[in-house]
Structure formats: C-alpha cells, structure tokens
Amino acid sequence: MDNRGGRRAARVVLLVGIALGIGNLLYILLASRGYLAIDYVVYHLAGDVALDGGNFYTAVPDGLADYFHYVYPPITVLAFVPLSLIGWKIGFAIHTLLTVVAGLAGAWLLVRYIERVGEEPLPWLDRSLIGAFVVASVHSMPSLVFGQLNHHLVAALALGFVALDRDREILAGSAFGLAAFVKVFPAAVGVWLLRRRAWRAIAAAVGTAVVGFGLGLLVFGIDLSIAYVEHAILPRFSPEGFAGGLAPEATYLTIRRPISILLPNVDPTFYGLLALVVLAPPVAYLYRTIEDREDRLVSIMGTLVAILVFFPSFPIYVVILFFPLIPLLYLLESGRPRQLLVAGTLIASVAIRWDDIEVLLSAANLSTSVLADVLQPAFTVATPGLVGVLLILAGCLVHRRQKYGPQFFMR
Numbered sequence: 001m002d003n004r005g006g007r008r009a010a011r012v013v014l015l016v017g018i019a020l021g022i023g024n025l026l027y028i029l030l031a032s033r034g035y036l037a038i039d040y041v042v043y044h045l046a047g048d049v050a051l052d053g054g055n056f057y058t059a060v061p062d063g064l065a066d067y068f069h070y071v072y073p074p075i076t077v078l079a080f081v082p083l084s085l086i087g088w089k090i091g092f093a094i095h096t097l098l099t100v101v102a103g104l105a106g107a108w109l110l111v112r113y114i115e116r117v118g119e120e121p122l123p124w125l126d127r128s129l130i131g132a133f134v135v136a137s138v139h140s141m142p143s144l145v146f147g148q149l150n151h152h153l154v155a156a157l158a159l160g161f162v163a164l165d166r167d168r169e170i171l172a173g174s175a176f177g178l179a180a181f182v183k184v185f186p187a188a189v190g191v192w193l194l195r196r197r198a199w200r201a202i203a204a205a206v207g208t209a210v211v212g213f214g215l216g217l218l219v220f221g222i223d224l225s226i227a228y229v230e231h232a233i234l235p236r237f238s239p240e241g242f243a244g245g246l247a248p249e250a251t252y253l254t255i256r257r258p259i260s261i262l263l264p265n266v267d268p269t270f271y272g273l274l275a276l277v278v279l280a281p282p283v284a285y286l287y288r289t290i291e292d293r294e295d296r297l298v299s300i301m302g303t304l305v306a307i308l309v310f311f312p313s314f315p316i317y318v319v320i321l322f323f324p325l326i327p328l329l330y331l332l333e334s335g336r337p338r339q340l341l342v343a344g345t346l347i348a349s350v351a352i353r354w355d356d357i358e359v360l361l362s363a364a365n366l367s368t369s370v371l372a373d374v375l376q377p378a379f380t381v382a383t384p385g386l387v388g389v390l391l392i393l394a395g396c397l398v399h400r401r402q403k404y405g406p407q408f409f410m411r
Contacts, residue, residue: 006338007126010329013345014129020138020349028145037092038068040147043077044091046070047084050077055224057231071232072149072182074216074224092147099144099151103135106155109162110134110323114330117293122330130326138349139318150319153179157186158323161300164193164201165293173204180205181212184233185311186320192303195287239268241312248354248380253318253389255279255309258381272310279306282397289404297324297331298396305393315351315385325392337402340395348388354379 028035042064046056056070056077070077083091107130114130115121122130134140134154143150160175173193180187187209193202217225241250245264246257255278256271263274286302289295301324308317325345332338357375361367 006332006334007330009338009342010326011126011129013329013342014133014137014326016346017137017139017349018129018132020351021136021141024138024141024351025136025145036145037088037147038064040092040095041088042068042070043080043095043147044084044088046077047080047082050081050220051084055227057224057227067235069231072228073212074220074228075212076182078219095147096144099147099149100135102155103140103144103151104131106151106158106322107131107134109155109158110326113158113162113165113323114327117327117331126330133326134319134322138351139316142316143319146316148316149182150316153183153186154319154322157189157320160189161323164196164198165296169198169200170204172198173201173206174208176201177205177208178212181209184236185307185313185317188307188310189303191283192300195290195299236312239271242268242271245380248376251314251353252312253309253315253383253385254312255386255390256312257383257386261381275310279310282306282393286396286400288400294331294403295400297328298399300324301328301396302393305389305396309386309389315383318348318385318389321389321392332399335399335402337395337399340391340398344388344391344393344395346388347391348385350384350388353383 041061045059045061046069049056049059058069060066060069083094111122111127111130135151136144140151140154142148156175156179160172160179163169163172163175176186176189176193180189187205190202190205193205213225216228241247241252242256242260245261246252250257255275259271259274259278260266260268263271266274283302283306286299290299301321304321304324308320325341328341329345332341354376357379358367358372361369361372361375366372
C-alpha cells in the first residue's frame with residue numbers, strides 16, 4: 001500500500017515532531033525548570049499521603065496551585081506508594097524510565113501492525129523514528145518532562161486496537177477498559193466498539209472498570225471514592241471557562257473553542273451539545289462502512305479525533321491519535337487524503353497560542369501592526385493544534401468520499 005514518496009513524507013512528519021519535541025525539552029530545561037516533574041510530584045505526594053491514611057485528593061504540593069492534586073481512581077495510587085518511600089528525584093527517574101518503556105511498547109505495537117498490514121519489514125530508520133516519535137515528539141515530550149501517564153495511555157490504546165484487529169476481543173476490551181478507568185475520556189472508544197459489534201470487548205472493558213472501582217472501594221472505602229468523583233471527575237466537565245468565549249491564552253484543544261467564540265451569549269452548558277452536533281455527522285459518515293482494514297483505520301481516526309476535540313482536552317492528549325495516525329502515514333495511498341493527513345499532522349505539531357504570538361510580536365515591535373490585527377482573531381478562534389487535527393479528520397472524509405463516491409452517505 002505504500003510507496004517511496006509516501007515513506008519519505010512519513011519520515012519528514014516524524015522528524016519534525018521529534019525535533020520540536022527536543023526543542024520543547026530544551027526550553028523547559030533552560031527557561032522553565034519549574035515545570036520539570038510538576039505532575040510527578042503530585043503522584044509522589046499522593047502515595048505518601050495514602051501511606052498515612054489521608055485524603056490524597058486534597059493534597060497539593062507546596063508552591064503549586066490548588067488544582068494540582070491527584071485525579072486518578074483511588075486504587076491507582078498504590079502504583080506510586082513504593083516510589084513515595086524514596087526521594088522524589090529518584091522516584092521521578094524511575095517513573096521516567098518506566099514511561100519510556102511504555103512508550104517503546106506502544107511504538108513496537110505500531111511497527112508490528114504496519115509491517116503485518118504492509119506485508120514487508122520496515123527499515124530500522126523508520127522503526128527508530130516511530131519509537132522516537134512516540135516517546136519524545138512534541139506531543140509526547142511534555143508528558144515525559146511533567147511526569148504524566150500518557151505514554152501508558154498510548155500503549156493501552158494501541159494494544160486495544162491491534163488486539164481487536166486480530167479478533168482478540170477480551171484482550172482489546174481489557175486494554176480499553178484500563179485506559180478508560182485511569183483517564184475516563186477513552187471510555188468514548190466504546191462508540192467504536194458498538195459499531196464493530198465487539199460485544200465481548202465491551203463486556204471486558206466494563207468488567208475491567210468495575211473491578212478497578214471495586215478494588216478502590218474495598219481498599220480505601222466509600223469516602224475516598226466520593227472524593228475522587230468530587231475533586232477529579234466533576235471539575236473536568238465544568239463549562240465555566242468557556243463562558244463568553246474561551247480566552248485566547250487558554251490551552252484547551254477543543255471544538256468548543258470556536259463555538260464559544262462564535263456564540264458567546266449561549267449558555268456554556270450547551271457548548272457540549274453543539275460540539276456533538278458538529279462532530280456526529282462526520283463520524284457517522286465514516287461509520288457507514290468498515291468493510292476492510294483501511295475503512296476501519298479512517299473510522300477509528302474519526303472516532304479519536306472526535307473524542308479529542310469534543311472534550312476540553314489539552315494538547316498533550318494528541319498522543320491518543322498515534323494509532324491509527326502513524327499506520328496511516330505509512331499505509332495510506334498517495335493522493336489528496338494523504339496530503340491532508342501529512343499537512344494536518346505537521347500543523348498539529350505547532351504548539352503555539354496567541355499569548356506566545358504576542359511575545360514574538362512585541363519582541364519584533366509589531367504589537368500594533370496589521371499582522372497582529374490578523375493573527376489575534378485567527379488564534380482566538382482556533383489554535384494550530386485544532387486546525388491540524390481537523391485537517392486530519394478532513395483527510396479521512398476525503399478518502400472515504402473518493403473511495404465510495406459522493407452519494408455514499410445517502411445510500
């Protein structure tokens with residue numbers, strides 16, 4: 001399915017993402033060292049508080065804002081208890097090593113999938129680029145530096161989709177269930193499982209989550225389970241930040257940004273419903289058929305893009321697109337859909353907001369220029385990350401239209 005030009009384009013995309021990831025690391029080390037391990041110290045403190053029998057959902061490390069507290073289900077804190085017995089720096093080093101291992105595991109799954117579908121082994125250059133991109137690209141590096149868990153999320157989602165492709169539904173459902181149990185929003189992958197009629201996978205996913213919550217109740221009791229809902233779940237669905245239009249400097253990557261800017265007087269409670277109205281038709285179009293593997297890949301991509309931009313997501317969650325994004329970069333035939341996919345991935349790699357542009361314009365004495373007047377509304381309505389992700393979705397839609405014709409949706 002691939003050709004030399006397609007492979008070169010994939011390599012360019014991966015190299016750009018890796019280079020920007022390294023740039024992100026250097027920036028943090030040289031100019032923003034306060035962000036180093038900023039999330040890990042929360043997990044470290046949570047493990048320490050759990051050992052003392054306290055409420056780790058209200059524990060905030062010294063010097064950090066109140067919203068820097070533990071946000072995962074109660075039972076997961078046991079993973080950080082051993083690390084809390086040692087200094088946080090050594091704990092962070094161990095955590096980082098395990099994160100890299102998780103990222104490489106996810107990359108290995110992606111490489112094996114591409115090689116199996118493409119029916120030929122990838123050169124070591126491509127294998128290395130995929131591994132480096134998953135571990136340290138501009139989308140992954142912040143999670144690595146902050147001490148986040150998103151590399152584990154990539155591995156779990158990749159395992160789920162690869163296992164489902166091989167009809168191993170129990171394994172797939174367990175992987176999806178674990179991802180959803182920890183991060184919550186991946187539970188929306190259940191929509192894809194329903195389309196696949198993967199009933200055993202759905203049962204395994206639900207069972208995994210039920211067991212996880214049951215263990216949390218058994219070990220920590222009802223009070224901490226309620227605290228998890230109050231301090232971690234409910235705030236994620238608060239629409240207050242979108243009232244009157246999302247602020248230009250807000251980091252969210254979501255379709256609710258342009259909706260809130262274009263409809264500032266609408267009750268922000270309805271922005272979620274409007275986002276659903278915008279995203280449901282393209283996903284339904286991609287769901288019309290999943291007859292072959294290519295159909296399934298673009299349908300999965302549509303599902304994950306919709307999940308990413310429906311919720312008030314942060315740019316670090318672009319990593320959930322790695323499967324099927326990286327396989328599509330290698331396997332999708334040349335043409336307009338592939339061009340949109342490549343362009344969208346490159347643009348999504350530009351992690352910049354209006355406040356960053358303001359600093360650059362000020363340094364160049366262009367704060368009151370025509371350029372500033374053009375860029376401010378553009379960056380207020382949509383960030384490059386959002387534009388890039390929507391271009392990726394557009395590539396999937398164009399591919400489907402070219403493959404089945406313009407009357408496909410009406411059939």
